[in-house]
Amino acid sequence: MKSDIEIARSIELTKIKQVARNYDIPVEEIQNYGRYIAKVPETLIDEEKVNKSNLILVTAITPTKAGIGKTTVSIGLALGLSKIGKKAICALREPSLGPCFGMKGGAAGGGYAQVLPMDKINLHFTGDFHAITSAHNMIAALLDNYMYQNRDNGFAMKEVLWNRVLDVNDRGLRYIVTGLGGKTNGVMRESGFDITPASEIMAILCLATDEADLRRRIENILLGFTIEGKPFTVKDLGVAGAITVLLKDALSPNLVQTTEHTAAFVHGGPFANIAHGCNSVLATRLAMTFGDYVITEAGFGADLGAEKFYDIKCRKAGLQPKLTVLVATAQGLKMHGGVSVDAIKEPNMEGLKEGLKNLDKHIENLQSFGQTVVVAFNRYANDTDEELDYVRQHCAEKGIGFAINNAFMEGGEGAVELANLVVDTIEKQPSKPLTFAYDEEDSVEEKVRKVALNLYGAKQVLFGPAARKKLKMIEELGYTHFPICIAKTQYSFSTDPKLYGVASGFNFTVRDIVINAGAEMLVMVAGEIMRMPGLPKEPQALHIDIVNGEIEGLS
Known part of the structure; x- marks a missing residue:
């Protein structure tokens, strides 16, 4: 089979204005970024249409380094729905350059279920990530300058909470010292870098409802505390307008197309292990304005x-x-x-049966939110019919809908079974109102306990010294009503990335808390998770190149 990028190159793209016309998106309103990418203004959102659209979430069992293919299924489902005559749009996140050149090589789907042009989407795209990086670091530079220029007036910061960001995996930047080399180089202090998807600006962009809300949230960003112990925000710095200007174009969602020319909105890119992991609210609402079925991940x-x-x-x-x-x-x-990574491609029914406990735990968790759940089995070439039939029968016994997804190999045709299952389930099983894992009025500690004990299977929750200090700070600032965003390893229910399957009876330790006052959420940093990833021993960058004028190595 051709590689992902070979498949992407083999498809003749439809001009983006024609894609827009096919979905009744007013072409006079969109802003082209070349022939095949456009920005769509959020002002086109129609709440009445949003309320009539069918929103479908695609999620997954606990991932492994072998991958699960969630984005491929999301795109494939949109293709399958289109095949059966439904007006479907997917709403996805933008890839990050860090993992693209590190572990993954790309994040635009795979095989015959991709969003295109995949090379542009995987690389600089419309510059959203660069705008977020620039806005975040502009705040850092302006804060450092404010401290430097006002040091003789008695102004000083007791604690600075605002790091810098970069969309590159670089472990050497996790902890740094700035202002070295003399008084004219600024105020010397400890600092560090996070990866751009972990930026509070990224979260703000993804949660903002319009430009005014974007500015309000930027003003509320907590930068640290003055020497008198008073909170110091971007509003105090007086630069919210300038930062909003940097993000003005990035706020509008990006319209692209799939391998079968269905519409896709790709916008925002927070990671779910260190941030809230969802595409922008604006992109989802735009997709729901113009699509009867909207698939997001x-x-x-x-x-x-x-x-x-x-x-x-x-x-x-x-x-x-x-x-x-x-x-x-x-x-x-x-x-x-319990099967080792180097043997998971070989038939092993006992290992498969034991691994179903992980699937069952996720089903139980999703149902606790009041959600109707169906299972999409993402098929690989080495899967046996015996394995597929066993999982299908297991789901049937639990009363869970099951379908094979073969969109990677067959495009929309390979996702028709899944599309029919989704439509039939929505029509026959009316959705229940969401039941949240915790209430906004719960204390921060109680919110963490409810998620860790009920969803992860922890025995107890512990808070380290740095986290306890932040808990007191949160109480004093009046932020206890914010939702929590737990940052932990993606490879386990626990904080131990090697504890596979269904972990239980473990201690869940929160070592620090990042206060995102602008994004209006509290990031619980648990275990050894890093907000700036490192590169693997053999980065994907070793395989990315230009050969005869064509990019190779993206996937």
Whole structure:
């Protein structure tokens, strides 16, 4: 089979204005970024149409390094729905350059279920990530300058909470010292870098409802505390207008197309292991304005992305998904069943059966939110019919809809079974109102306990010294009503990335809390998770090149 990028190159793209016309998106309103990409203004959102659209979440079992294929299923489902005559649009996140040149090589789907042009989407796209990076670091530079220029007036910061960001995996930047080399180089202090998807600006862009809300949230960003112990915000710095200017174009969602020319909105890119892991509210609402069925995804496993999709994005944006698709693979199930990574491509029914406990735990968790769940089995070439039939029978015994997804190999035709299942389930099983994992009025500690004990299977929640200090700070600032965003490993329900399957009876330790006052959420940093990833021993960058004028190595 051709590589992802070879498939992408083989498809003759439809001009983006024609894609817009096919979905009744007013072409006079869109702003072209070349022939095949456009920005669509958020002013086109129609709440009446949003309320009539069918929103579908695609999530997954706990991922493995072998991958699960959630984005491929999301795109494939949109293709399958289009094949059966439905007006479907997918709403996805933008890829990050860090993982693209690190582990993944890209994040625009795969095979014959991709969003295109995949090379542009995987690289600089419309510059949204660069705008977010620039806006975040502009705040950092302006804050440092404010401290430097006003130091002789007695102004000083007791604590600075605002790091810098970069959309590159670079472990050497996690902890740094700025202002070295003399007095004219600024105020010397400890600092560090996070990756751009972990930026509070990224979260703000993805949660903002319009330009005014974007500016309000930027003003509320907590930068730190003055020497007198008073909170110091972007509003105090006086630069919210300038930062909003930097983000003005980035706020509008991006319209592209799939391998079969259906519309796709790709906008925002927070990671679900260190941020809230969902595409922008504006892109989702635009998709719901112009599509009868809208498929969106939430990052990593359902314990991370789906929980945050419900408890943060849906809670704050008033969204109500009609159904959740849970993606599983035979390889992933076998790994969670105790089979070693180098053997998961080989038949192993015992490992598969044991790994179904991970699937069942995710189903139970999703149902606790009041969601109707169906399972999409993402098929790989080495999967056996015996394995597929066993998982199908297991789901049938639990009363869970099941379909094979073969969109990677066959495009929309390979997702027709899944599309029919989704439509039939929505029509026959009316959705229930969302039930959240915790109440806004709960204390921060209680919110964490409810998620960790009920969804993860923890025995108890512990807070380290830095986290306890932040808890007191949150109480004093009046932020206890904010939802929580737990940052932890994506490879386990626990904080131990090697504890596969269904972990239980473990201690869940929150070591620090990042206060996102502008995004209006509290990031609980648990275990050893890093907000700036490192590169692997063999980065994907070693395989990315230009050969005879064509980009190779993206996937």
